[in-house]
Amino acid sequence: MPERIVYITDYDYKRLGLLLESMNSVPQNRRNDLSCLENELESCRVVAPNEIPANVVTxxxxxxxxxxxxxxxxxxxxxxxxxxxxxxxxVSIISPLGAAILGYAEGDVVVWKTFSGRKTIRIEEVIYQPEAAGDFHL
Known part of the structure; x- marks a missing residue:
C-alpha cells in the first residue's frame, strides 16, 4: 500500500505553525495531545492554495x-x-478530531487515540473547501 500524502496549504501551514508556537510558549497551554498536529506539520506536503486537491480537508x-x-x-x-x-x-484544529482530519481526503479512514480509546472515522465528503471555492484567505 503506498504511503498516504497529507496536503496542507502554505497559508494554513504558516498559521498553524504560529498557533502551535504561541500555545507551546505558555506553560499552561502546552498539551501532549498537540503532538499529532505537530507530527502532521512535520511530514505534510505543503502546496499553494490553488494546488490543493478539492477533496482534501483544509x-x-x-x-x-x-x-x-x-x-x-x-x-x-x-x-x-x-x-x-x-x-x-x-471543531477546533487543536482538538483530537480536528488535528486528526487535517490533510485527509474523501474516502480516507482516519484513526487517532483519545483518553477513552481509539477512534475511527471515514471521511465521506468534503462539502465545502475554501481553496476549491476560490476563498484562499479564510
Whole structure:
C-alpha cells in the first residue's frame, strides 16, 4: 500500500505553525495531545492554495464523516480555536478530531487515540473547501 500524502496549504501551514508556537510558549497551554498536529506539520506536503486537491480537508472545510465506532454520521467544519463551537458543528484544529482530519481526503479512514480509546472515522465528503471555492484567505 503506498504511503498516504497529507496536503496542507502554505497559508494554513504558516498559521498553524504560529498557533502551535504561541500555545507551546505558555506553560499552561502546552498539551501532549498537540503532538499529532505537530507530527502532521512535520511530514505534510505543503502546496499553494490553488494546488490543493478539492477533496482534501483544509482549515474552514466543511465535511461529512461516518464514525466507524458509533455508526453515526456527522457534519463538521474545521476551524481555529477561537471559532470553535461544538453545538454548531465547528471543531477546533487543536482538538483530537480536528488535528486528526487535517490533510485527509474523501474516502480516507482516519484513526487517532483519545483518553477513552481509539477512534475511527471515514471521511465521506468534503462539502465545502475554501481553496476549491476560490476563498484562499479564510
Amino acid at each position: 482549515l474552514n472545510s466543511r465535511i461529512r464523516y461516518f464514525n466507524l465506532n458509533s455508526k453515526e454520521e456527522r457534519i463538521v467544519t474545521l476551524v481555529f480555536p477561537s471559532n470553535a463551537d461544538l453545538s454548531k458543528g465547528r
